[in-house]
Amino acid sequence: MICGGIDIGGTKIEARLFSDDLATVEMRRIATPKDSLSDFIDALAEQVRWLEQLSGEAQSLPIGMAIPGLIDAQTGRAFTSNLPASGHDIGLLLSNGIARRLPLMNDCQAFALSEANGGAGEGCRSVVGLIMGTGVGAGLTIDGRLTERFNGSALEVGHIGIPAHVLVPRDLPIWPCGCGKHGCFEQYVSGNGLAALGSHRLGRPLKAEEIVASAMSGQADHMALLSEWAHIAAELLLIIQLGHDPDCIVLGGGLSGIPDVVPMLEKPFQSLLLGEMRMPFIRTAIHGDSSGARGAAIMATRQLS
Numbered sequence: 603m604i605c606g607g608i609d610i611g612g613t614k615i616e617a618r619l620f621s622d623d624l625a626t627v628e629m630r631r632i633a634t635p636k637d638s639l640s641d642f643i644d645a646l647a648e649q650v651r652w653l654e655q656l657s658g659e660a661q662s663l664p665i666g667m668a669i670p671g672l673i674d675a676q677t678g679r680a681f682t683s684n685l686p687a688s689g690h691d692i693g694l695l696l697s698n699g700i701a702r703r704l705p706l707m708n709d710c711q712a713f714a715l716s717e718a719n720g721g722a723g724e725g726c727r728s729v730v731g732l733i734m735g736t737g738v739g740a741g742l743t744i745d746g747r748l749t750e751r752f753n754g755s756a757l758e759v760g761h762i763g764i765p766a767h768v769l770v771p772r773d774l775p776i777w778p779c780g781c782g783k784h785g786c787f788e789q790y791v792s793g794n795g796l797a798a799l800g801s802h803r804l805g806r807p808l809k810a811e812e813i814v815a816s817a818m819s820g821q822a823d824h825m826a827l828l829s830e831w832a833h834i835a836a837e838l839l840l841i842i843q844l845g846h847d848p849d850c851i852v853l854g855g856g857l858s859g860i861p862d863v864v865p866m867l868e869k870p871f872q873s874l875l876l877g878e879m880r881m882p883f884i885r886t887a888i889h890g891d892s893s894g895a896r897g898a899a900i901m902a903t904r905q906l907s
């Protein structure tokens with residue numbers, strides 16, 4: 603079944619039309635209106651109409667949408683920090699312009715669903731899709747399907763507090779997080795977290811890309827930073843393993859593009875596992891940028907079937 607997916611981000615709204623084997627046929631990005639709710643809904647409607655016309659299926663084309671944030675399962679309202687529609691039922695507002703209601707999901711959940719179905723987690727029973735980019739979040743699938751989430755949230759592992767045994771021996775501060783708490787993993791293992799770690803250690807502003815590039819060229823202090831980042835990120839993998847025990851963790855987001863990121867994480871992760879625990883597969887995502895839209899499209903087709 604051909605289908606469409608719309609990945610809604612803070613800077614762009616990306617629509618993709620997928621073939622019946624879930625390959626991208628065509629993609630179109632437009633800028634996300636940042637200040638006006640009605641402009642934002644109009645932009646979404648424009649992407650929906652583009653998909654409907656392109657497919658030739660009009661309103662019978664299954665289309666799903668993914669956003670970074672929480673969707674309240676009881677009220678349908680979405681809560682997200684970067685969109686003018688936060689606090690609103692996006693599907694309901696959009697339905698006024700397109701005469702139907704489209705399903706909406708969290709983008710980390712969409713990522714996990716996409717990678718568990720024809721992606722890097724294909725063939726594994728329990729797959730965690732972990733995004734490490736600007737933020738850190740994850741989704742969980744069992745047998746290729748998402749699990750029910752009481753609060754409509756992703757696995758918000760980026761906002762789990764980092765354990766004292768990680769911070770104290772490294773003499774790292776407890777950094778505040780955008781969520782209002784302090785010491786969240788996201789502040790240490792996201793792209794910004796890697797940059798903060800670098801700035802803290804070397805005493806000057808650094809960007810994550812710069813640290814990775816310098817480490818790859820053999821600069822010793824940056825190699826040490828990347829190694830420290832990997833050890834802290836492995837502590838997050840351990841928490842995921844202890845909580846969910848997946849047989850596969852698929853990495854996505856900008857930091858999953860670090861060369862040799864899998865062995866870099868596997869080594870400290872292996873040393874942290876308890877007793878006879880076996881290591882799950884750690885893999886990088888296959889579908890990359892298309893995962894949000896692809897996962898949302900999978901959800902939309904399943905709602906029809």
Ligand SMILES: [Zn+2]
Pocket residue numbers: 760761762779780781782783786788
């Ligand atoms: Zn937080």
